Amino acid sequence: MKIVKDIQLGDPSSSKQNFIDLNLKVLCCRYWLLDLWDCHDMVFPYWRLYWNKNEGGELIHRDNIFEMQPDCIYIIPPFTSFSSRFTKNHIHSHGIHVNGKHITNHTNESQYERSLIHLFIHFNLGIPFDNVYPGILKIELTDYLKDRLEYLTERLKIENKDFKLTFNLKLQAFIKEALTNIGPELWKAINIDERVLKVIRYIEININKKLSNPKLASIINMAPNSFARLFKLEMNITLHSFIQNRKIAKACELFEHTNKSIEEISFVLGFSDRFHFSRVFKSVIGLSPATYKDEKYT
The missing domain is CATH 2.60.120.280 (Regulatory protein AraC)
Structure with missing residues (x-):
């Protein structure tokens, strides 16, 4: 039996197909x-x-x-x-x-x-x-x-x-x-502007860093104000709120699956201190980190 070695990416056809990745x-x-x-x-x-x-x-x-x-x-x-x-x-x-x-x-x-x-x-x-x-x-x-x-x-x-x-x-x-x-x-998220998706992917990979509008806008060669408007239009949320939400989402994941303390998580996610982290966490979730960490809700 002859094994074909020149088929790229497992597809024997030259007709390109586009699939949507879902990371459940x-x-x-x-x-x-x-x-x-x-x-x-x-x-x-x-x-x-x-x-x-x-x-x-x-x-x-x-x-x-x-x-x-x-x-x-x-x-x-x-x-x-x-x-x-x-x-x-x-x-x-x-x-x-x-x-x-x-x-x-x-x-x-x-x-x-x-x-x-x-x-x-x-x-x-x-x-x-x-x-x-x-x-x-x-x-x-x-x-x-x-x-x-x-x-x-x-x-x-x-x-x-x-x-x-x-x-x-x-x-x-x-x-x-x-x-x-x-x-x-x-x-609607599957049709958002490719520039916004590129920045979102960068945010996810670098969620532990301090992420500023100018830094993110420079990734796609846009002026900060123009990118901020584009992001709000595409995602229906401000860039600042999106970054906060993603950081707190990561914090919840760490609370669920690790034994890290509140101080450790605040440091890992790039907050200046525990108190800043706690203020942002409560503004997003409605609970303090300590309450969320100790309780589980159905």
Whole structure:
């Protein structure tokens, strides 16, 4: 058998094809019984997918209240400010209050009429897809999504830590299938100006440095003021706010997956000191770094 060695990049055709890279990274996937879900003014730097098996959950974004239905899933993009509550046990009008436990294969779900049966998945998609417009997206379950939900929730009752390859593939397939049901207006990011994308890639690689408008504008040979206007037009956010958001997103990742202290993370991300870092963190997330580090929210 003759092996062909001159086919470049694995494509035997001279007709060029353009694909979009999606860097899906699952942060957590859990199936819980919630007795209390009073969470107000939450903002997080990752996507959230929610499904409730029973009624009683509500999501609030601005003046819109979403009464969560079992035949729908709800997707919340990064940096969306929202609140949640379980109407059968709604106690608190501010702050973040969650009480619940993991569902196992020994749990009889029918016995928990006063609890919310709740699946949540947190994930990132990578740049530029973690910078879409904020909001709450309601998606009706298809037969495919229902089948995947049944598989995922049953497996989560059995295993909660070290997942096999099959589970990981089906979980990722479930997330991607859900995303295909989002309207095209959300994905404006894939068509943004190439100059802005080049700067965004630079920011991601150099997120630990102090990044100024003049420095970033020089990368693409633009005047700082002109680039700032272009960036705001393309990304619907100021360059300064974007950089702050990406630094805080990285900080959240470090809090989740390392044992670094607040001081160490503030230094790693190029902040002048812990107090400056804490002010920026709270302005973006709505919580102090210490509170975020010590608590986990569904």
